[in-house]
Structures are given as C-alpha cells and as structure tokens.
Amino acid sequence: MPPTTRPSPVREILAAANAVILGKSTQTRLALCCLLARGHLLIEDLPGVGKTTLAHTLARLLGFQFSRVQFTSDMLPADILGVSVFDREQSSFRFLPGPVFAQVLLADEINRATPKTQSALLEAMEEGQVTTEGETRPLPEPFFVIATQNPSSQIGTFPLPESQLDRFLLRIDLGYPDHDAERSLLESGGRREQLPTLAARLGAGEFALLQRQAAAVHVSPALLDYLQLLVEATRKEQRFVHGLSPRAALSLLAAARAWAFTGGRAMVLPEDVQAVLPAVARHRLRLVSGSHADAEDIALLIRSVPLA
Numbered sequence: 001m002p003p004t005t006r007p008s009p010v011r012e013i014l015a016a017a018n019a020v021i022l023g024k025s026t027q028t029r030l031a032l033c034c035l036l037a038r039g040h041l042l043i044e045d046l047p048g049v050g051k052t053t054l055a056h057t058l059a060r061l062l063g064f065q066f067s068r069v070q071f072t073s074d075m076l077p078a079d080i081l082g083v084s085v086f087d088r089e090q091s092s093f094r095f096l097p098g099p100v101f102a103q104v105l106l107a108d109e110i111n112r113a114t115p116k117t118q119s120a121l122l123e124a125m126e127e128g129q130v131t132t133e134g135e136t137r138p139l140p141e142p143f144f145v146i147a148t149q150n151p152s153s154q155i156g157t158f159p160l161p162e163s164q165l166d167r168f169l170l171r172i173d174l175g176y177p178d179h180d181a182e183r184s185l186l187e188s189g190g191r192r193e194q195l196p197t198l199a200a201r202l203g204a205g206e207f208a209l210l211q212r213q214a215a216a217v218h219v220s221p222a223l224l225d226y227l228q229l230l231v232e233a234t235r236k237e238q239r240f241v242h243g244l245s246p247r248a249a250l251s252l253l254a255a256a257r258a259w260a261f262t263g264g265r266a267m268v269l270p271e272d273v274q275a276v277l278p279a280v281a282r283h284r285l286r287l288v289s290g291s292h293a294d295a296e297d298i299a300l301l302i303r304s305v306p307l308a
Contacts, residue, residue, distance in 0.1 A: 023181030039169025063200030067102030
C-alpha cells in the first residue's frame, strides 16, 4: 500500500475546534493564530456564547496543561499567583503555586476583578514569570493567557487599563451563532460534553515547531511598506486619541504571518494584514468619544490606505 501522509496539523486542529465551536471558523482561526504568534488572547462578548468553551477546546487540542480562574470582585492577587505557607514538619515556608503556573491560563470574566488583581497578571503576560514575596519564579513554557470579559456596560465590571489591554495580541468576539449553528446546538444539547473526549493533535515539541514556522513566513519590503502606512494612518487619524504603538505594529506583523501560515502560504499578502487588523487594533484604538474603535472604524482605515 502507498504510504499515508498526515494532514496538516493546523488543518486538523481547526477542523476539530470547528466541530465544537459551530459557525465561528474565523474566530477559531484567529485564536489559533494568536497562540502561534506567541501572544495572549482576549475574548469579549456576552455570557453564554462559547468564550470559555473555545479556550478549553484549544488547550485540549494543543495538549497544553490547562488552568481556569473565575475572576470575582473579592479575588486577591495571591489567589492567582500563589502563596507561601509554613510547613511545620520542615520548619520553613513552602510556596504553593497558584493557577497561573499552567501553560494555558483561562482568566474567565477578568473584568469582574478589581484593577489591583487584574494587574497581577501583567508581569506574567509580559515576562513569563511572576514575583511573589521577593522571589521571581518562571512560568511553564509555553505560557498563554486566554482571558474572557463581559461587555463593560454590564453590572459589576471594571474596565481593563490600557496597559493591560496592550498585552493582549488579539481581541475577538464571538457573537450569536447563525441559524444553522444554533439549530445544531439545540438538537445536540450543546457541545461542551465533547471536551473530555478531545485528544491532543500535537506531540511534544510540535507546537514550538509550528510557532517557528509561522514566524519564518516571508514578508516582502512592499508588504512592510503597506503595514507601516496602516500604522501611520492610525497616528494621523484625528478620530483616535492615539495611534498604534511600535509594539502594536510588531503584533500586527506577527499575527499576519500566523494568518498566512494557517492559510497554507509561505508569504504574507496584504489581505492577511487586513484580516487580522481588526483583532489587533480595536482594543488598542480609542475614539475621542471615549469608546474603542469598532469594525466600521477599522474598515474605514483600511479603505483610506491604498495598496501600492
């Protein structure tokens, strides 16, 4: 018999995830791109639309150690980072790691916690380590935060500060399912019961290889010119309080590379930059009216920068 070739692991992962998260293939692909680009993901939407299920699904398919924290208004930083307790037998203090010591931390409803507790994640997200009681401890490799938040208009929420929003490479929303997807959910009783049966699609070290391959996708000088024009346009646009930072520009490039990679291409096209720009920019661009940019604002931005 002729030898069989394994399908692309990216296609395998996306197909398996889309069998659980129905009708949201673009959002699922963006979420995977975020992890391939070594970034953290923020999912904002109403309760009950599948935010937690998406995070859990990706962690299981990628074979990552998973930890979940349900954020509440009375949560303290030690509830996330860990705490030292006195061991009577050893006559010394012993550190009990918090849930942040996992490869994937699901920070569920992160904006229900106070700013002090939210800020406890800043060092972890930026440096891959935490400092508690004067000692710095490394986090597992890889380390990702997938945070969910409810719309700020809901009761009991605290808006995330700009410094923390900028730590999230992408921000996506799921929205309501379409008619066919919702009918499938109603007929099957939901898809969360499939989570315990999901098997990892990657072996040890395979995800790191995929990350390196995504980072190696070719970017032409002309594509960099186009990306810079988009970024510069945000800084000149008077509707925005401020434009995209250099870190945001790097995030846009990394996300575009990952989008091209998950599309099976070895070079980035302008369409790849346009596909990921809303998820990269919306939570970073604030209008003079006080609200964050929406999809129409980003569409106007794209139309304002012609392709060379």
